[in-house]
Amino acid sequence: MPLHRPLLALAALLLAGCARAPAPEPVRFFADGQPERLAEWNVLYVADGRLRLNARVLPYDLDSALFTDYAHKLRTVWMPAGAAARYQPDGALDFPVGTIISKTFYYPRGDDGTVLRSADTGAEPDGGLTLDRVRLVETRLLVRRASGWLALPYVWNDAQTEARLMRTGDLVPLTLAGADGRRQQLDYLVPDENQCAGCHGTDLRSRQISPIGPKARHLNHDFAYASGKANQLRHWQALGQLVDVPAGTLPRNVAWNDPQAPLDARARAYLDINCGHCHSDKGAARTSGMWLDANTHDPLRIGRCKLPIAAGQGTGNRAWDIVPGAPDDSILTYRMESTDPGVMMPELGRALVHEEGVALIRQWIAAMAAQDCGA
Incomplete structure (x- = not known):
């Protein structure tokens, strides 16, 4: 048998093996x-x-x-x-x-x-x-x-x-x-x-x-x-x-992990995507009074010097949702750092602590002008 025939057969097999499977x-x-x-x-x-x-x-x-x-x-x-x-x-x-x-x-x-x-x-x-x-x-x-x-x-x-x-x-x-x-x-x-x-x-x-x-x-x-x-x-x-996309500037969140973006914008973007679908004026956590979606700007609604509502053990014996300048005294960071199902926030979708996310929110709270919430 001529030598070229086995070579042609081998080439055909190799091509067949490399051929892409048909699209579904x-x-x-x-x-x-x-x-x-x-x-x-x-x-x-x-x-x-x-x-x-x-x-x-x-x-x-x-x-x-x-x-x-x-x-x-x-x-x-x-x-x-x-x-x-x-x-x-x-x-x-x-x-x-x-x-x-x-x-x-x-x-x-x-x-x-x-x-x-x-x-x-x-x-x-x-x-x-x-x-x-x-x-x-x-x-x-x-x-x-x-x-x-x-x-x-x-x-x-x-x-x-x-x-x-x-x-x-x-x-x-x-x-x-x-x-x-x-x-x-x-x-x-x-x-x-x-x-x-x-x-x-x-x-x-x-x-x-x-x-x-x-x-x-x-x-x-x-x-x-x-x-x-x-x-x-x-x-x-x-x-x-x-x-129906309007002309001109459209709304945009920053990336929470973009170090070039302002700290406040990064923290609010993080809270918006991770918490805002529940913590909003329409969401399941609306009765908490703490709204963390991008369209909420009232400092009290965001949690600054806000008393918790029906948080139970989720407070960690802390008195306020956010104590400006004091992340260690804030309920928000306590719940983000927990993996206890009765305490942690978000309460669904995670079993681990998002260490980088917690660090961002702690930095954000620490950068707020210190305020005595009990005054």
Whole structure:
């Protein structure tokens, strides 16, 4: 047999091995029911050792992200062809029926089965993730149906080949390794349906759930798309997927961990994304009288020299929510530093203390002009 034939056969095998797996069917929106497998939605798919985004699925990020036990997050949104979200100056964008928002929680892989505690630098340029570099934990979907939003938590298997619906939640044991060599054992909590509503029920009166992150002030910054950097709001607008965007300056939060931004703006951005969906004039914690969303500016409402309401053991025997100039005397820092379920704030979504976030809020309170709240 001529020598060139085996070589041609080998080349064909190598090319076949390198060929990219075909893309899945288009994204599928389910107007009812609760599909058991994440793959049934076709928003994300696994191919060639990567988690990939389907056609017309937009990746996005937030200037300041909600803390979830140091997990990294891949966020996407998909809207039906011809449909668009409507701009809102304050709350979440008004997404059309048929919208699917996804948030995949993952950690970079470390040595010896650990996962890394590290800053979230975002997904890869095409919005995907290389699976041998990360440990996928869960993907949460928020689905906009005619009757309102539905939250669905999907948990990834150890092989990272599929994610299945876990309506009752789950605990995923992880070992978190820091750059300093410290290791922490973590039972990562996947929320159940009621816990999803506990955070996403941003209006105490209606009890309906809604998105928390995709608000104009959280999206108004550049994102590194595969085609180049662009402002997210303007990019969505150019694609025809966001309408009614006003001309001129739009609201914008700073990144809480940007050392070049003013301290007050950083602290308020952190409290806005981590606390403001509950602690607002409409949220579940409105009766506390402490409102921490970006639109609250009254010093007393923010907590300065404010007496707590029905905080119980959550006060730590401290008299005031915030004592200006004195973080050690403030209830806010006490609750942020706790992991006691009856004390800690936020009360859902974390099992660990966000050390960098606590340090920021302590610095913010310490920088306030000292005040005797009892005077």
